[in-house]
Amino acid sequence: MKVFDFTKGRTPLLVSMPHVGTKLPDEIRARMTDAARRVPDTDWHIDRLYDFLDDLGASVLRPSHSRYVIDLNRPPDGANLYPGQDTTGLCPDETFDGEPLYADGSAPSDDDVARRLETYWRPYHEKIAAELDRLKDRHGIAILWEAHSIRSHVPRLFEGRLPDLNLGTAGGASCAPGLAEKLAAIAKGASGYSAVLNGRFTGGYITRHFGRPGEGVHAVQLELTQSSYMAETHPFAFDEGLARTLRPVLRRLIEAALEWGSSTAT
Secondary structure: OOOEEEEOOOOOEEEEOOOOOOEOOHHHHOOEOHHHHOOOOOOOOHHHHOOOOOOOOOEEEEEOEOOOOOOOOOOOOOOOOOOOOOOOOOOOOEOOOOOEOEOOOOOOOHHHHHHHHHHHHHHHHHHHHHHHHHHHHHHOOEEEEEEEEEOOOOOOOOOOOOOOEEEEOHHHOOOOHHHHHHHHHHHHHOOOOOEEEOOOOOOOHHHHHHOEHHHOEEEEEEEEEHHHOEOOOOOOOEOHHHHHHHHHHHHHHHHHHHHHHHHHHO
């Protein structure tokens, strides 16, 4: 069974999109509620929004299956990445709005979680590790860009409205300071968008685990508000007009990361 799509690039950049998948295996779907089957908490259309990545020579990794099957951006032990704050787990049993994902008595068992780890989670993480090793060997540096999006208002998870561009570097631990500052300046200077560095979203497990700036591997997460490029309610339609305005900002950020990487490697 195919659990991800991978495109091999020619630059030091790997873009991971761990929440873009929408597939639900039949045996899991059969146990789920109607709300769950609409997979509302998907990072909708992120691959379409970043349609310029091939031009920039990036490697791209996209999972096939929904985060409701297993969340690829959570640690394998299911630990809360934001202690003291509400969040969803490794194999979530609720939507972001607190609606149940499973019919009564059908939530994932420990055995289910173990199988999903081996089937979906581990192959994705092994591919990230292998590609970052390849990029580092080839270019002397590797940059991991974690591409995410979320509704601008999710009261269960945060108060008020999120900034449009949420850059996360694990509080500065997942990439060199020069890169984080360069990206933050671009994001905060983008006309029409609000931006923050290491605000509500400081980077999930992938950013924190793989970002090792001391070893030449730099990881950055960008969490976008979905209102900046799509409709946030079902059926979650892509808005090409909004996307046409946002894409140049995203492209400038990616290009800046590559320029920084090129100057650092040399």
